[in-house]
Amino acid sequence: MRQGFIKVGVSTPEVCVADCRANAEAVRQRIQEMRQLGVKVMVFPELCLTGYTCSDLFLQDRLLNEAAQQLENLREQTEDTDALIFVGLPLEVKGKLYNAAAVLNRGRLLGFVPKKHIPNYNEFYERRHFTPGEESVIWIDWNGRKVPFGMNLLFACRQVPHLVVAAEICEDLWVPCPPGISHTAAGATVMVNLSASDDMVGKDSYRRSLVCQNSASLVCAYLYASAGIDESTTDLVFGGQDMIAENGTILAESRRFSNDTAVSEIDVDRLAAERRRLSTYPKAGADAAARYETVFFDLEVEETRLTRRIDPHPFVPSDAQSREQRCNEILNIQALGLRKRLKHTKCRHAVVGISGGLDSTLALLVTTRAFDMLGIPRKNILSVTMPGFGTTDRTYDNACRLTEKLGATLREVSIKDAVTVHFRDIGQDSDTHDVTYENAQARERTQILMDLANQCGGLVIGTGDLSELALGWATYNGDHMSMYAVNVSVPKTLVRHLVRYYADTCGEEGLRNTLLDVLDTPVSPELLPPSEGQIAQKTEELVGPYELHDFFLYYMLRAGFEPAKIYRLANYAFGGQYDALTVRKWLENFYRRFFSQQFKRSCLPDGPKVGSVAVSPRGDLRMPSDACAAAWMEQIRHLS
Template sequence: MRQGFVKAAAVTPKIKVADTKYNAELILDMMKESTRQGAKIVVFPELCLTGYTCQDLFLQERLLQGAKDALMKLVKESASLDAIFFVGLPFEILGKLYNVAAVFSHGEVLGLVPKSYLPNYNEFYEARHFVSGAELATEVVLPDGSCVPADRDLLFVCEQMPKLRIGVELCEDLWTPNPPSISHALAGASVLVNLSASNELTGKDSYRRELVSGQSARLLAAYIYASAGEGESTQDLVFSGHNIIAENGQILAESKRFGHGILYSEIDVERLCAQRRRMTTFVTEDQTHTEILFSLKIEETKLTRLIDPAPFVPTDRQNREKRCDEILMIQAMGLKKRLEHTGANAVVGISGGLDSTLALLVTVRAFDLCGRDHKGITAVTMPGFGTTDRTYDNAVKLIQSLGAEFVEVDICQAVNVHFSDIGQDPSVHDVTYENSQARERTQILMDIANKKNALVIGTGDLSELALGWATYNGDHMSMYAVNASVPKTLVRHLVRYYADTCEDKQLSDTLYDVLDTPVSPELLPPEDGKISQKTEDLVGPYELHDFFLYYMLRQGFSPAKIYRLAKIAFAGTYEAAFILKWLKTFCRRFFAQQFKRSCLPDGPKVGSVAVSPRGDLRMPSDACATLWMEELNTLS
C-alpha cells in the first residue's frame, strides 16, 4: 500500500444454487487465498451467497436465514484477514427484501449497500422478489447484536490511507443513465466496486468492458467488477464470470469468460487523486454520504500490473500506426493553419537526423494539405565540423526524394571567423565551440527565411526540451515548432511509420538509414569518419528520460515512485544504479533548464504531455530542485 498502490481482487466462486453453507465455505477459501496473495480489496459477485438464479426461492425464509447465517460465519472468519470484503446476498430490512452488498473487515460488518436499480425486462425479474434501495437509509441489527447502516450512500474510508475511499454499486446500477457511482465519486470515492451477475449474450462482453472502462475514465476512479459465473443455474441463462479491474479508463486486468477464479491487479490510488486535483472540472460536491472507517496494515504491495517502458508508444501495432497517422496529421494541420495565415513558405534545416527528418515530413504533408508545390519548402543542409558523410548523404537524398528546394551552406568558415572575433581557440572543444555552430545554423535559417518570405520550422522534440538539450537561441528557436510536444521515443515510430507507408523505395531506404543512425548533434569532429558525439552517451537513454518525463509531468509522481516503476519496467535492460543515475540527471536538468522552455515558439500539442509555457507547463524558471534531489539521494 506504499506510494498509493493497493492490491484488489475480483472473485468468481463456482457456487451451488441455494446451498448457502457450501457457498460460504467456498467464499471463505477464496477470501483466504486472496489475502494470501496480498489483496486488500476483495469483491465477490451479486447474491453469491445464495446464487443469483434462485428465482422464487428468494421468497423462502429458510434461504434468507441461511444467507444471513453464512454471512455472519464469513464475518467472524474475516477477523484474522487483513482486507475489506464485499459479498452479495439477499437481506430483509423493515419487512422488505433487498439485494445487498455486505461490507465487512476484521470481523466486523461495516454496512449493507442495497441495489438501486432492479432490472425487470427481458430475461430479468428482480422486481418480483426485491425492492429498490435507492431511498433506503436505516440501520439494521445483526444476529451478533451489532447495529450497522443500510444505505446506498456509504463511503468506506481507510484510516491508514485516507485517499482510499470506496463506493459500492450492484450490477444494473452501472447500466443506467445515472449510476450511483457518479454520486459516490463526487463524494470522494476513488475506488468503485460492482457486485454483478451479468448473464452472457453475443457481443455483451464488449459493451460491459466499455461500460467499466468508460465509467472509470469519466469518474477518474478505479473500478472493480466481479460477476457471477459457473455454478449459477443455466435453466435459461449462462453466466461467464467476466471480471474486470480498470483504472481511469485503462483495463488493468480482465478474466477469461466462462470460468471462475480470482482476478488480481494493483490500483494506484495516488495517481487517481493526482488526476482529480489536476482536473479542475472534477468537483467533489456531494455531501450526503456517510463515511465509515476501516483499517488495513500498511505493507509493500508487489506490483504485477503492466508498467509499460514506453508509455508514449502504443504496444499494439494497429493502434500504434493509427496513433502515428493521427499525430502526423495534428502536426501538419497546425502548420497548415500557420502557413495559410501568414502566406509564407517554409525553411527547414536538415541534418540527416531523426528530428529534422520528421519536421521535413510534416512540412511536406502540410504543403500537400494546402495544395502547394514542395518547391516552396527550402531544405537547408549546413555541414560543419562534426558532419559525417552518412548524415550528409541522407539529408541530400531526403530532400531530393521529397522534391523540396535544396540549399547547402557550409558553416565552417563563418564559425571560424566568429571564433576569431570572440577569441575562441578552435582546438578547445567546449560548450562555446558546440553552441557557436548551433547558433550559426539558426542565423542562416532565419536569414534565408527572410529572403524566401518563409517561416523557420523548428525541429527540436519534447524530450530535448525536457532535458534542456538545445542551444538557447540556437536550435531552441524557430517560427513554428512542429515537434515540440513529440517525445523522442515517438519520433522514431513516426519516421518508421512514414517509411513503412510512403510507397517510395528511395525515400523509405533513406528513412530506414536515418532510423539506424545514432542520435547526435554532430558538433564535435568525427572519428574515422563516424559520429563521435552520441547524445545518449552524454545525457542518458531517451527511453528512460521519456519514462521519467511521462510519470513526472503526466502523473505527478515523486522521484522515489518513478524509480520504483522504472526498475520494474526496465528490468533486464538497465541496472538499478544506472536508472537512478539518469533519473538524477533528468531531475537536475529539468529544473535547471526551465528558462529555455519559458520562451518556446508556438507549436501544436499532440499528446497528454507538453511543455508549452502558454498552456501545459507554467513553471518558474528559477524553481529549486532541492526536494526532488533530496529524495533521490535517499534511494539506492
Template sequence: DLDRLVAERRRSTTWTRAGDAPEATTVEFSFEGVLAKEPVLRDACDIDRVFPRAPFVPADHGDLAERCETILGLQTAGLKTRLAHTGTKAAVIGLSGGLDSTLALLVTARAFDALGLPRTGITAVSMPGFGTTHRTKSNAESLARDLGVSFREVSIHAAVEQHFKDIEHDPAVQDVTYENSQARERTQILMDLANQTGGFVIGTGDLSELALGWATYNGDHMSMYAVNASVPKTLVRHLVRYAADVFGGRIAEVLLDILDTPVSPELLPPTGDGEIAQKTEDLVGPYELHDYFLYYLLRFGFEPGKIYRMALKSFEGVYDAKTVHTWLRTFYRRFFAQQFKRSCLPDGPKVGSVTLSPRGDWRMPSDASSRLWLAQIDALNPVD
C-alpha cells in the first residue's frame, strides 16, 4: 500500500532519505506499459485485503480489555494533572444518561480517587428539557448515586421558554434555534455551578462528534477540560462496557442499559409512548462508518475514492454501495464545514494516534474548501 507507506514516512521523523545514507539504494520502478504486456494489475475495486471495520478498536478481546484500561488511565492522568495544576477540588458534569457523559463521569471519578479527593466534590447535573426521556434521566441519577458523587437536577424548561419569549421564537417551530437554545442553556448552568463550587466543567463530547461537528457551538462544544476529545464513539462504547465488567453489580446494570439506549441529543420531544424520537445515527449516519472514514483519512491521508473502495469490502453484507456513498459524502461535507468548532476546542488529553486538537496534530483553516474531495466522491458510481 504505497499511500500508507508514504503517510507513515511523512509522519516518522526517524525515516532517512536514501541520499542521506550511503548504505541505502534507490530502486526506480514504474507501472507504465505493464497492463499492455500482461494482466499484472487488477481493477482498483478488486481487492483481497479486508480492513478492520472498527480500526480504533482492537479485534482481540484480551487486547481490548488492556487497551481500555490504558485509555482510561490516560484520560484519568490528563484530568488529574489539570486538577492538581489548578488546585481545583471540584468538578461539574452535565450527566444526560448517554454514553459520552457517562464515560466522562467514570474518568472524573477515577481522577478524584487518584488525587485522594472525595467523590462528593464531583457534581453531576441532570438538566431535563423538552426531549428528555424517563429512561435517560433515571439512568443518570442512578449512576451518580451509585458512584457516590453529588447529584443535582436543574430543569431548563422555564429558562428556555423565557428565552424563546425574549428572542420572539415560536416554540412550535422545532428548528435549530429550538434545539441549540437548550444546549446553550445547559452550558450556562454548568459554567455557573462550576463558579459556585470553585471547580470547572468537564467536557463530554467525543472525537466522532468533533469530526462531524455534531455539537452546539458554545453549547456542549464548550467546557474547561474535554476528557473524551480524542476518543471516537465506537471506542466509547467499549470503554463503558469494560467499566461495566470491572464494576459489576448495580453499576454494571445501569451502564449496560446506557449502552442499549439509542444515541441522541434529546432536544426534540419524545414519541407518544415516551421513547427517544431524535436518533443521531438516523440524522448523520452510522458512527461505525464515520469512524472508519475518519481513521483512514487522518491516520494515513487516504483519498475518499480509496476509502470508499475499502469500506465496500470491509462492510460487505452490512451496508450496500449506495449507503456507503451517501454517508461518505456526508462525512466529508460536514468534516470541512465544521472545522471552525475544532479551531477553538478546550484542552483535552490525546489518547491515540488520531486527534483533532488545534494544539496537537491537526492544522486546518476553518474556510478550507471541500470541493475537490466532494467532486471525487460524486464521480464514484455507488451501483458498482
C-alpha cells in the first residue's frame, strides 16, 4: 500500500447452482487464498452466493433466506481479513428483488450496491426476477443494523486517500452511459464489476476491449470478475474471464474456461496524478457530494510486494510487432513535421551535421524521408562531416558511407584549424581538455552548418534527442541549436530502435550494414582525442546509462512520481541489472542535471512531438529555469 500500490484480486469460485452454503464456502476459501497473497480488494462474480443461473428459483424464499444467511456467515468469518470484499447475491428490499453486490470489510457489512441495467434481450431475462437499482441511497435494516443500499455508494479507505471504490454489475458496463462515469466523476479511482457474462465465439475480445476502454476513459482501475464454468449449462456456458485493468492496460487476466483467480497491483496514486494532469477530467463538486454516500473503511498500511510488470524501457514497446509499428509511425511523424516546415519556408535544401553516431544518423534518415514525401531530390540534402580532435576512423567512415548510400551530398569541413585559431584568440591551452575545449568544437560545427545553410538557402536539421535535453547534455548554442529539431522528443532508447527498424526494412544490404555498425558504436560526442584510435569519451560512463535516465524521465514527467517511488520501481524493473547504489547514484545525477539545465530547454528550436513525454517550452514542460531541486534531492539522500 506504500506509494499508492494496492494488491487486488478478482476470482471465480466453484459454484453449485442454488447451494448457497457450498458457494459461500467456496468464496471463503478463495478469500483465504487471496489473503495469503496480501490482496486488499477482492471481487467475486455476480450472484455468486446462489449462482447466476438459478432462474425462477430466485422467486423462492428458501433460496433468498439462505443467501442472506450465508452472507452473514461470511461477514463473521472475515472479521480478521484485512480487505474490502465484494460478493454478489439476490437481495429483497421493500418487497422487490435486486441483483446486488454486498461489501464487507473486517467483519462489517458496509453496504449493498444494486444493479441498475437489467438485461431482457436474447438469452437474458433478468427482468422476470429483478428490479433496476436506484441511484439514491437509502438505509435498510440488516440483522438489526442499518446498512446503506443504493448505486451511489463510494467506499473510501481512511489510510490510503486515493483508494476510493465503487461498484457496477455486469450489464452496467455494456450500456452507452455506464454508472461508472458518475462514480469516477464523484471520486472513485477503482471500479469493480461483479459479472456473469456468458461466452460466445469472439465475445472475450470485445469484453476485454470494454474493460480496457472504460478504465482508460474514466482514468481508473477496473476489476472485473465473471461467472465460471460451474454455472448451469442448460442453454449457456460461462467462461470466467476475470480481468484487472488500469488506465487502458490489462495488468492481469485469468485463464478462460476455468475457475481461476487474477491478482495484481494497481497504483491509485498514479491514477490520481493522471486526473490532476488532465484539465478536462471532471471535478467532484458539491452536487456529486450531495448525491453520493461515502462509507469509510480501514486497511492496515503495509508493504505491497510487486508482481505486476514494470517495463524497464517504457518508451519502447516490448513485442516486436508493436515496436515495428511504433517505429514506422514515429519516423512518419518526424518526417511529416519536417515536410511541413520545408514546404512552408519553400526550402529545397537541408543541412545535416553527420557524425557517424546514432542521433545524426536518425536525423539524416528522417530528412531523406521528408524529401521523398515532397519529391525533392536527395542530392539537395547537404550531409556535412566535420572531423575534429576526437573523430575516429570508424565514425568518419560510417558518416561517409551513410551519406553515399542514402544519396545525399557529402561535404567535409575539418574544424581543427579553425578551433586551433579560436583557442589562440581566447587564450585557451589546447592541451587543457576542459569544458571550453569541448564546447568550442561543438559551437564551431554549428557555425559551419548555419553558414552552409545560408549559402544554399536551406534549413539546419537538429540532431539532439530527448534524453540529451533532459540531462542538458548539449552545448548551449552548439549542437543545442538548429532550425528544426526532428529528434527533439525521441528518447535515446527509442533512437536505437528507430535506426534498427530502418536497417531491417530498407532493403539495401550496404545501407543496412552501415546502420548496424552505427548501432554497435559507443555513444560519444567525440570531443576528446581518441586513445589508440578508439573512442576515448563514452557518454554513458560520464552521465550514466541512458536506459536508466529514460526510465527516470518517463516516470518523473509522465507519471509525476517522487524520486523514492522511481527508485523503487527502477530497482524492481531492472531486476538486479544495476545494484541499488548505482541506481541511486544516477538518479541523483539525473535530478541535479534536470533542474540545473532547464535554461537550455527554455529556448529549444521547433520540433515534432512524437510521444507522451516532451520538454518543449511551448508544449509539455513549463518549468522555470531557476527552480530549486532541494526537495527532490533531500528525498534522494535518504534513500536506502
